Amino acid sequence: MTARATQPSLRLRPLAFTAFAMITVLGAVVVAFFLVNLSAEKVFLDRERNDALSERQILTEVFTQEGLRGLAQRMERRSRLAAPEAHYAVFDPGGRHVGGDLLTPPAPLVEGGWTQVRSRTAAGPIALNASAVTMTDGSLLVVGRDDAGQRDFEEQIGGGLLIALAIVVAASLGVGLMLNALVIRRADGVAGVAERIAAGDLGARAEVSERGDAFDRIGASLNGMLDRIDALLTGMRTVTDSLAHDMRTPLTRMRGAVERALDPATTHDDCRVTLEVVSEELERVLSVFAALIDIARAESGLSREMMQPVRLDEMVLDVAGLFAPVLEDAGQTLDIRPMGPLIVEGHEQLLRQALGNLLFNAARHAGPRAAVTLELLSGEGVVQIVVADNGPGIPEEHRGRVKDRFVRLDEARGGAGSGLGLSIVTAAATLHGGELRLEDNHPGLRAVLSLTAAS
Numbered sequence: 001m002t003a004r005a006t007q008p009s010l011r012l013r014p015l016a017f018t019a020f021a022m023i024t025v026l027g028a029v030v031v032a033f034f035l036v037n038l039s040a041e042k043v044f045l046d047r048e049r050n051d052a053l054s055e056r057q058i059l060t061e062v063f064t065q066e067g068l069r070g071l072a073q074r075m076e077r078r079s080r081l082a083a084p085e086a087h088y089a090v091f092d093p094g095g096r097h098v099g100g101d102l103l104t105p106p107a108p109l110v111e112g113g114w115t116q117v118r119s120r121t122a123a124g125p126i127a128l129n130a131s132a133v134t135m136t137d138g139s140l141l142v143v144g145r146d147d148a149g150q151r152d153f154e155e156q157i158g159g160g161l162l163i164a165l166a167i168v169v170a171a172s173l174g175v176g177l178m179l180n181a182l183v184i185r186r187a188d189g190v191a192g193v194a195e196r197i198a199a200g201d202l203g204a205r206a207e208v209s210e211r212g213d214a215f216d217r218i219g220a221s222l223n224g225m226l227d228r229i230d231a232l233l234t235g236m237r238t239v240t241d242s243l244a245h246d247m248r249t250p251l252t253r254m255r256g257a258v259e260r261a262l263d264p265a266t267t268h269d270d271c272r273v274t275l276e277v278v279s280e281e282l283e284r285v286l287s288v289f290a291a292l293i294d295i296a297r298a299e300s301g302l303s304r305e306m307m308q309p310v311r312l313d314e315m316v317l318d319v320a321g322l323f324a325p326v327l328e329d330a331g332q333t334l335d336i337r338p339m340g341p342l343i344v345e346g347h348e349q350l351l352r353q354a355l356g357n358l359l360f361n362a363a364r365h366a367g368p369r370a371a372v373t374l375e376l377l378s379g380e381g382v383v384q385i386v387v388a389d390n391g392p393g394i395p396e397e398h399r400g401r402v403k404d405r406f407v408r409l410d411e412a413r414g415g416a417g418s419g420l421g422l423s424i425v426t427a428a429a430t431l432h433g434g435e436l437r438l439e440d441n442h443p444g445l446r447a448v449l450s451l452t453a454a455s
Helices: 015-081 148-198 214-246 248-262 268-300 302-306 312-329 348-365 421-431
Strands: 086-091 097-100 115-121 124-134 140-145 308-311 333-336 343-346 371-378 383-389 435-440 445-451
Touching (some): 015 086, 015 097, 015 124, 015 140, 015 148, 086 115, 086 124, 148 214, 308 348, 312 333, 312 343, 312 383, 348 371, 348 383, 348 421, 348 445, 421 445
Parallel strands (some): 333 371
Antiparallel strands (some): 086 140, 115 124, 308 343, 435 445
């Protein structure tokens, strides 16, 4: 009986990161409230000072209109009705208390400004900020504020901070749990695909939504990698099957030739002819393996280490000069269109081989009296080597298939070969970030080797 795998429980993962994030958020909230409190407290104290100075001005006008007695009455009334932090007093020229809740003159006495002073009320000594002014008769008017209002303000701010912290903690915890659940669900989806692939299901693919978030990009990258692996595996199976099929015939021929050469009745001349057949078959097998190695290196990107600046126009003319006699022997004409200087970053040997394969295919399949055209085109970040002929061409339904390995359309174009020529051209295009397109030339075939290597 096998143990059943347990599903991961829904919890904060990783806990250390979550705790760090919450502490950071709480710290930011506390710092923000501290800065707000400093700013608000300054505004509050400035308003208290302005209110006190305004009251002092009003009471001065009362003294002017009603005299000391009227001012004393106003003081008594204000002391009873004012806020707890507000304090008032008026003293006669001899310093005796006349009205208000402050029983002793403030010390130190600084007139006109807003200064922290000490005084006494019926409840005992008190420290406050006050402003004093001497009247025309020598009496002293004092208006002040203690820190009761400031303490009440700070308590309200502190209460608001606690409520805000509670809201932030609850919201952070809720959002953290939701985000954690989302991350676990998306990560489980990607992990599930990996597990299915590890179990042998190579067709599994990650779910990719239209949101385009980080997990969608991971899923798209994973799917792209799996598609590439699938393509390589398919290519490997194709190569293996094709090798098993295509190599059987030459190997059987070589075995038969060797057996004939070993026959005591075989003459020396016949033995030599037999060995020549073996040599030709071996050369064909080696050329197939060499072509497969070139294709594999190009498709895997290993050939990029040999990329270097290439004077493409000179290379094209050089290859054309080598194949001109081949085309002439096939009864064809080669028209090389004018081309200007063009330098690209490329694999020169592979490009030569690709262009040679295109020209060789034209010589083999375009037929006698065919006109073959070679031109080099360049655009924005794209370079095209074009080989066109006016021969029988390739049916449209076969143009994609002929680029696969070991595919030969003998019934359509005739001739023998390994079926790797266009595969090498396709691999060269892939290495240079381009493609091989086979188009209708009306009549004939137009082969376009497109390169996007940096110029």
